[in-house]
Amino acid sequence: MQTITTVTELRSALGRVRDKHVGFVPTMGYLHDGHMALVKASRARCDVTVLSIFVNPTQFGPTEDLSTYPRNFLRDEQLCRDAGVTILFAPDAHEVYPAQFETFVEPGELARSLCGAFRPEHFRGVATVVCKLFNMVLPDIAFFGQKDFQQCAVVRRMAIDLNLPIEIVTVPTVREPDRLAMSSRNRYLNKEERLRALAISRGLFAAEAEFRVGERECEKLMAVARRHLDEVDRLQYLELVDADTLQPACSPLSQPAALCAAAYVGSTRLIDNVILSAGSEHGLRPDQTRMTLSRCDDTGR
Structure with a gap:
């Protein structure tokens, strides 16, 4: 497994496997069995699996838990290695949002109900970072968890509306033995x-x-x-x-x-x-x- 932190390195590594089927699992880290189910789904259908870890600041509101969001990169890296991830992409905020960044993806009606009614800027941040990651990785298939059902709907609509040649796959929610959704x-x-x-x-x-x-x-x-x-x-x-x-x-x-x-x-x-x-x-x-x-x-x- 390669651990990569820059878009330049990522494109170089993926350039060597462009004849392969590429699966992509975008995450914010602190990985658990739900994320590993996405990796398993990717490995079942793709030759190469890229997993990203990026705690995206643009999807957090001013009173939300960006600064305290759980992080344990060394643990996550080992989990990815054990699960058979091909490339772990872990950019920092400046790599994803360079100086003077000002272009955002504005989702429509799908983003206004449910969580969007209480977190008005959340899905703007989600759509923007996912679109950017898609353009960095250029995957054939991207895998998301059903727990984030509205996110899946917003991302799928974005892919359709922007003519992104990416299949969006929703994997059933993974639960603890007592049925609490893993998060x-x-x-x-x-x-x-x-x-x-x-x-x-x-x-x-x-x-x-x-x-x-x-x-x-x-x-x-x-x-x-x-x-x-x-x-x-x-x-x-x-x-x-x-x-x-x-x-x-x-x-x-x-x-x-x-x-x-x-x-x-x-x-x-x-x-x-x-x-x-x-x-x-x-x-x-x-x-x-x-x-x-x-x-x-x-x-x-």
């Missing part, structure tokens, strides 16, 4: 908060269970989920949205929908979601071709 921010939770955080996935899966036995009314499904969410300190949102448009889903559900939640447990903001789609164990049909639900099936999940 780098889980390390902020103390023992008591960690237990209360389970209310989020418990509520989502309770609604999914009702969907599986035939419930299709949006309000009833959200009410089932909401009953489990009293243990969080602040529920920022719980919304059932169309899986393509991210607009509120219509009752009775007839198209794939995403039940999405964001909540604070202590001072930690956590997000999670489940996909409600008939005919699939995981909420995603194996033949799914809708815009936001493209997936990789060979993930070991």
Whole structure:
């Protein structure tokens, strides 16, 4: 595995493998099994896997946790090496945003609901840095986790709208044994908060269970989920949205929908979601071709 910190070095290294199929896993580091599932998915489909670690300052608001975001580069580097990553790309902020940088990607309606309603500049930063990384790596396929469902939708729309010749693959959320969605921010939770955080996935899966036995009314499904969410300190949102448009889903559900939640447990903001789609164990049909639900099936999940 090569560890590379500059775009010049990266392009030189990738220039030697341009006849190969290149997969890309963009991350902010502090890697866990969720990230490793993306690496596994890339290795299953690609000859070369590039993983980036970059804590992107433009997607953090002024009161958010940029300065304290968890970092452990040496640990991450070893995990990448063990997982079979070909190139670890770890640029610094000046490499990604040089002096006098002023060009941003402005996402549209997909970025305005859910997290975007509470973090108005977040997806502008996400779209910009992902577009820049795509132009640096020039991958054939890029792999993202379903936990960040809205991010996947925004990135896929950007790739379509800007004619980027990159397949965007969404890999199912990887969870702890107790079903908490894996996240780098889980390390902020103390023992008591960690237990209360389970209310989020418990509520989502309770609604999914009702969907599986035939419930299709949006309000009833959200009410089932909401009953489990009293243990969080602040529920920022719980919304059932169309899986393509991210607009509120219509009752009775007839198209794939995403039940999405964001909540604070202590001072930690956590997000999670489940996909409600008939005919699939995981909420995603194996033949799914809708815009936001493209997936990789060979993930070991």
